[in-house]
Amino acid sequence: MDLDTLRFGRFGTLDTAIEDWSKVVKHLETLEKQARDGLKGAAEKANWAGVNASVTREFITKTAGEFTDAHTEASSIHNILKDTRDELVGYRNELNEAISEGLKKNLTVRDTGNGSFVVTMNVHPDRVAEGTSVPDHSPQDAENLKTKVERIMKAAAESETTASDALKALVDQAVYGFSGASYANRDDAAEAMAAAEKLAAMAKKPAGMSPDDIAAFNRAMEKYHDDPLFAEQFAKRLGAKGTLQFWTEMTYTHAGARGSELQSMKDLQSSLRLTLATASFSDSDAMKQWKSDLIAESNTNFRASASTYPVGALGSQVISSLLRQGTFDTEFLDDYRRKLFKADRGAGESNTDDLWVKGYDNVDLVFGDGNGRDPLEGLFEGLSRNPEAASHAFQSKADLNHMLGSARYTDRGESLGRALQSAVTGVAVGDYTSPAPPHSAAQVEIMANVMNAVAQPDGGAELVSHGLGDAFGNMTAAYMPEISRAFAGANGVVFLTNSEKPQGLETADVTRFLSALSLDPAGRAGIIVGESVYTSGLLDAHLSDPSLFDGSREQVLSDIGRNAGIIEGIVAHSIADNDVQQYVDGETEYNAALHKQGDFVKTWLSTGVGYGSVSLFPDTPAGAATGAAVGGFAGGVIGMAVDRLLEGQELKGARDEALYATAKDLYATRHSVSDQTQQSVTDALERHHVNLPKDGASDIVRVAVNDGWDDASELLTNSKERPSG
Numbered sequence: 074m075d076l077d078t079l080r081f082g083r084f085g086t087l088d089t090a091i092e093d094w095s096k097v098v099k100h101l102e103t104l105e106k107q108a109r110d111g112l113k114g115a116a117e118k119a120n121w122a123g124v125n126a127s128v129t130r131e132f133i134t135k136t137a138g139e140f141t142d143a144h145t146e147a148s149s150i151h152n153i154l155k156d157t158r159d160e161l162v163g164y165r166n167e168l169n170e171a172i173s174e175g176l177k178k179n180l181t182v183r184d185t186g187n188g189s190f191v192v193t194m195n196v197h198p199d200r201v202a203e204g205t206s207v208p209d210h211s212p213q214d215a216e217n218l219k220t221k222v223e224r225i226m227k228a229a230a231e232s233e234t235t236a237s238d239a240l241k242a243l244v245d246q247a248v249y250g251f252s253g254a255s256y257a258n259r260d261d262a263a264e265a266m267a268a269a270e271k272l273a274a275m276a277k278k279p280a281g282m283s284p285d286d287i288a289a290f291n292r293a294m295e296k297y298h299d300d301p302l303f304a305e306q307f308a309k310r311l312g313a314k315g316t317l318q319f320w321t322e323m324t325y326t327h328a329g330a331r332g333s334e335l336q337s338m339k340d341l342q343s344s345l346r347l348t349l350a351t352a353s354f355s356d357s358d359a360m361k362q363w364k365s366d367l368i369a370e371s372n373t374n375f376r377a378s379a380s381t382y383p384v385g386a387l388g389s390q391v392i393s394s395l396l397r398q399g400t401f402d403t404e405f406l407d408d409y410r411r412k413l414f415k416a417d418r419g420a421g422e423s424n425t426d427d428l429w430v431k432g433y434d435n436v437d438l439v440f441g442d443g444n445g446r447d448p449l450e451g452l453f454e455g456l457s458r459n460p461e462a463a464s465h466a467f468q469s470k471a472d473l474n475h476m477l478g479s480a481r482y483t484d485r486g487e488s489l490g491r492a493l494q495s496a497v498t499g500v501a502v503g504d505y506t507s508p509a510p511p512h513s514a515a516q517v518e519i520m521a522n523v524m525n526a527v528a529q530p531d532g533g534a535e536l537v538s539h540g541l542g543d544a545f546g547n548m549t550a551a552y553m554p555e556i557s558r559a560f561a562g563a564n565g566v567v568f569l570t571n572s573e574k575p576q577g578l579e580t581a582d583v584t585r586f587l588s589a590l591s592l593d594p595a596g597r598a599g600i601i602v603g604e605s606v607y608t609s610g611l612l613d614a615h616l617s618d619p620s621l622f623d624g625s626r627e628q629v630l631s632d633i634g635r636n637a638g639i640i641e642g643i644v645a646h647s648i649a650d651n652d653v654q655q656y657v658d659g660e661t662e663y664n665a666a667l668h669k670q671g672d673f674v675k676t677w678l679s680t681g682v683g684y685g686s687v688s689l690f691p692d693t694p695a696g697a698a699t700g701a702a703v704g705g706f707a708g709g710v711i712g713m714a715v716d717r718l719l720e721g722q723e724l725k726g727a728r729d730e731a732l733y734a735t736a737k738d739l740y741a742t743r744h745s746v747s748d749q750t751q752q753s754v755t756d757a758l759e760r761h762h763v764n765l766p767k768d769g770a771s772d773i774v775r776v777a778v779n780d781g782w783d784d785a786s787e788l789l790t791n792s793k794e795r796p797s798g
Contacts, residue, residue: 074230076184076222079165080172087158094151101147149243153262157236164229171225175218182222188230192219235263242266242302242357262302268293269306276311279322280378287337294344304351309359313366317375317391320345324394324438325377338440343398350399364405367392371412386436386445389413390429393451394438400501401455406462413452414472422478425449430483443484449476453488456495458503463496467519477526477536486540493523494544498551509551517577520552524578524586530793534589537596545590546599552578553607557636559583560788567622567632569614584643584792591647604640608633609753616757616765626765627773634750634774638781639788641746646786650795747778 172182181195192215239262272293275282282290297303308316327338352360371392376385392409420428430446438445445451456463467473480486491502497520499510512520523545527533537545549556554570559578561568568575590596615621615629622629751771758765789795 074226074233075186075188076168076182076190076226079161079226079229080168080184082161082165084158084162087154087161091151091154091158094147094154098147098151149262150240153236153239153243157232160232161229164225164232168222168225168229171218171221178214178218180215180218182218188226190222190226192222231263235266238266239263239302242305265297265300265303266306268297269303270310273307273310276307276319277315279319279326284334284337287341291337291340291344294341294348298344298347299351301351301355304348305355305357305360307348308352308363313363314370314373316349316367316395317370317373317388320391320395320438321375321386322377324440325380327440328437330440335440342440346395346398349395350401353402353405364402364408368409368412371409371416380435382435384432384435386433386438387429387448389416389448390433390436390438390445393448393455394445396451396455397439397442398454400458401462403459403462403465406452406455406459407465410452410456410462410466413448414466414476417449417479418472418475422475423482425479426483447483447485449479449483450485450488453485453492457488457491458495458501460495460499460501463492464499464513464515464519467493467496467522468515470522473519473522474526477523477541480536480539480541484540487543490541490544493519493541494547497523497548500551511571511573512552512555514574514577517555517572517574520548520555521578521582523548524582527589528582528585528792534585534592537589537593542590542593543595543599546593546596546603548599549587549590549596550599550603550606553603553640556583556587556640557607560636560639561632565632567611567615567624567629568636569611569621580788581792584788587640587643588647588650588789588793591644592651597644597648600644601641604637605749608637608750609756612750612753612757613760616754616763617760626763627770630754630770630773631777634747634777635781635784637746637750638778638783639785640781642782642785643789645782646789650789746782747775750774750778 175182175192176195179195181193182190183193184190194215243262272290275286275290311319323338323341327334330338353364367388370388373388374385375388375391376382389412393413396406417425417428425447429448433446436444436446439451443450456466467476476485476489480489495502497512497516499512499516527536527545554568555572555575555578557568558565558570558575559580560583563576587600590600611633612630615633616626619626751774754770754774755767757763758767758770
């Protein structure tokens with residue numbers, strides 16, 4: 074910045090820009106509210122069907138989000154411009170005051186161009202000849218004035234430059250649309266970018282980082298990891314290869330960390346992951362190149378500088394170790410997943426451990442959470458927090474079947490399950506705040522393919538025991554509407570759903586899938602909780618609004634009761650079949666213990682199956698039914714049904730340990746299902762003051778549940794080989 078530019082600046086153009094942006098912010102605030110409450114709100118309440126259920130709804134949701142981002146970005150631009158203008162006006166006034174003070178001592182400050190200036194004594198020769206007195210000044214006065222003006226000019230230049238850099242970085246964040254980055258003033262944006270530069274410089278020399286340096290690094294990362302400008306600047310300055318080398322060095326240097334050192338590493342690991350996740354959403358040219366370069370390093374051998382081992386860690390192992398927290402950009406996950414899936418498929422299902430794990434004995438990239446040698450585990454964890462990318466990952470049935478098959482030979486089953494759960498539900502694992510979207514046709518197809526894989530007679534049922542049971546249970550809870558339609562057939566319109574493909578599941582596959590899942594404690598819990606919640610939600614909806622079904626309420630009660638009997642009947646018969654099979658196979662000790670207790674549920678009481686983990690709802694039973702399994706239905710009847718379901722159960726922390734603690738045997742279980750369903754009918758009748766005979770309604774449900782129970786046995790017999798005796 075030139076001295077005269079600041080000294081005589083009028084800032085009229087800048088003032089106009091600030092006023093214009095102020096108007097833009099106000100207009101966008103109005104548009105954001107209209108888009109959020111009107112456009113998006115109406116879309117969420119609408120009964121979409123066909124292509125509109127996925128494409129149009131998704132477009133509207135994203136469009137509404139763009140208005141929010143636009144308002145946020147406009148506010149940031151306005152705030153930075155205004156703050157910079159105020160700072161420059163302050164520096165201009167300070168400069169003119171300094172120059173005026175200099176003139177009193179006959180010192181002049183003159184602009185010499187290119188940001189330079191000189192301080193000279195201002196005495197006219199005639200005044201010297203006439204003997205006119207000259208104001209006293211000393212060389213130190215001139216030096217002091219020079220220093221003061223330099224300080225002012227430097228501060229003004231920094232204000233202008235950092236504002237310009239921040240504004241450019243904001244605009245570059247998104248090629249299309251808006252970044253959504255929020256800053257209250259220029260200082261905040263400038264400080265974030267300066268912090269990124271400092272931390273990137275530290276990360277380039279990890280060997281020189283002392284414990285105090287790491288602590289300071291962690292504090293800064295914790296403060297800024299969600300800041301878009303910080304995240305981009307950090308990643309960009311460190312570079313893709315530098316990022317992977319930094320984490321390789323840290324894990325090697327601090328291998329075997331304990332106590333405070335281990336906690337420090339966990340904090341660093343978390344903040345680094347979250348920072349890179351934030352950075353991945355930038356669409357600037359520099360970040361596009363960074364993401365491309367990162368994936369290109371997948372096969373690079375990364376060794377710590379102090380390591381004596383020739384084999385370090387593959388780039389993909391390092392990358393995946395950093396995907397285990399935070400939500401990464403969909404396009405980046407898509408690109409990385411395609412490359413990793415191709416490599417994994419090339420090894421075959423049974424050789425994936427040989428490909429990724431063996432030969433990397435010294436690799437330990439994940440503090441306190443495995444060793445990170447299988448890069449698919451980290452990728453799956455990343456997919457589990459990005460439902461869109463997860464859905465993309467498993468749309469290929471060949472890829473899905475390979476990954477499921479590989480779970481037999483690796484330890485990736487749990488992480489794979491979480492990714493699948495995210496893919497088919499549209500809800501990130503662990504997210505209890507976002508409403509579950511309607512299932513798209515693509516999601517239903519993935520769920521159908523999962524069920525088909527488990528239904529295969531040549532060992533498909535074994536998949537459940539490879540760490541997938543918990544996630545499969547959650548997925549089943551979320552797909553109770555489609556499962557109910559599969560059993561009801563084409564005329565099962567009583568089973569309300571907003572799914573784009575409500576008839577997308579095959580009855581035989583569903584039957585075999587539920588049967589296999591019933592033998593896993595967490596999976597069984599998902600079935601029972603999902604069925605109970607969906608049944609009570611249906612009863613609540615239909616009895617409060619007769620227009621939902623073009624038929625009698627008696628038919629509604631009968632259809633819903635039969636469905637409950639079928640689903641829970643499959644569970645109970647499968648458990649009973651398993652007990653018999655165990656006996657037939659000669660495992661008499663196991664059989665005797667099971668029959669002595671007479672309670673199949675108590676065999677897995679100690680597993681700690683949690684209500685929240687199996688049903689995608691918060692861990693509060695009374696207010697739990699606002700999510701995926703009920704397709705939008707919620708109310709007091711569901712709350713009471715869940716309370717009854719969990720009543721008398723032993724609790725351990727926030728997780729319930731069991732379901733149906735009073736079910737002593739097969740027939741007691743049937744009675745429990747019937748009683749639960751009848752009580753939900755009673756609750757709904759009382760809540761909505763429906764004029765329907767209580768005893769008659771209960772009898773309809775009782776008969777229907779019993780019929781469904783018998784149908785369940787027949788469905789199992791028709792779909793799989795069952796033990797006799």
